[in-house]
Amino acid sequence: MKPFLRQQLARYADRLGELEFLLSREDIMKDMPQFLTLSREHTEVAAVATRWTRYQAREADLAAGTDLLKTADGDAEMAEMAQEEIASASAELAQLETELQRMLLPKDPDDARNAFIEIRAGTGGDESTLFAGDLARMYTRYCDAQGWKTEIMSESGSELGGYKEVVLQVEGHNVYGALKFESGGHRVQRVPVTETQGRIHTSACTVAVLAEPDEQEAIKINPADLRIDTYRASGAGGQHINKTDSAVRITHLPTGIVAECQDGRSQHSNKAQALKVLTARIHEKDRSERAAKDAAERKGLIGTGDRSDRIRTYNFPQGRFTDHRINLTLYKLLSIMEGDLGDVVEALQAYEAAQQMAALEVGLS
Secondary structure (H helix, E strand, O other), X not given: OOHHHHHHHHHHHHHHHHHHHHHHOOOHHHOHHHHHXXXXXXXXXXXXXXXXXXXXXXXXXXXXXXXXXXXXXXXXXXXXXXXXXXXXXXXXXXXXXXXXXXXXXXXOOOOOOOEEEEEEEOOOOHHHHHHHHHHHHHHHHHHHHHOOEEEEEEEEEOOOOOEEEEEEEEEOOOHXXXXXXXXXXXXXXXXXXXXXXXXXXXXXXEEEEEEOOOHHHHOOOOHHHEEEEEEOOOOOOHHHHHHOOOEEEEEEOOOOEEEEEOOOOOHHHHHHHHHHHHHHHHHHHXXXXXXXXXXXXXXXXOOOOOOOOEEEEEEOOOOEEEEOOXXXXXXXXXXXXXXXXXXXXXXXXXXXXXXXXXXXXXXXX
């Protein structure tokens, strides 16, 4: 294990002792908020410290096994016992080191949140709207496989059945942490259904994944900063959607950010949903600005935070899927378009973890 990791883990052990002392004080229960804060920290620190203690114990076992092997002096039974201990300790040490590295990484508090997926057709005309529909279907199927709930918040359809724009809400465990790397430019290369001469066209869509803020954050928006417009919804929905001004558009005046919703059955529900999306977009704007500052100070982030960046290519003639940020190429495009995104998500998460670990090492050196 690298010295900087040992240094960090030693701090956890020291902090655990401090927390146990603070929680043992008789007056701690008089300050319940402080007690709960310390209790939560104790749980997290204890999990790391426990594994660190186990790691140190297995290091001692490995050293003892190595010494035993050296002194076996032709005793086959003793040598075999020593080799078994060495193999067992080495395997567990490798596993514990991986776990400890993961536990030391900075945690994004938004990873556990629900998310909104915004997909917009870009260059490519009708073909880009069809690709937007394909992406929406891909994400919906992936979410279904994870046991997450998806719902269309708003949509603007195209004549051929795709989307000019669609916003999905995804609810479940660690949704944002899995989907946040999908933000960016997605490029498709294929023969469009409208192409009569079999030529390959290149089209593009943009995807933005926004963490759904805590409900309490919505009240931080000053109502005076909002302009709320109602209008008659368009599209399918029968008499109700066509004869009432139930659609809602909310504009955040200081930033110019707009969100709208027309899929609900009432103006009240559409307003609530639009406010959720608006809050998420404002929250994402703040995240992007912070990410831009961080990127200026250290390199190696996944992407640049610019959603116009081309992050993916979906090449149908070759059956090839390429994520340009991590040079990942998979020749199972049709499977991926059916929602098989597990390998992609895991690769991006592993890359982020490696970058965080490198940054942590630099920060402690």
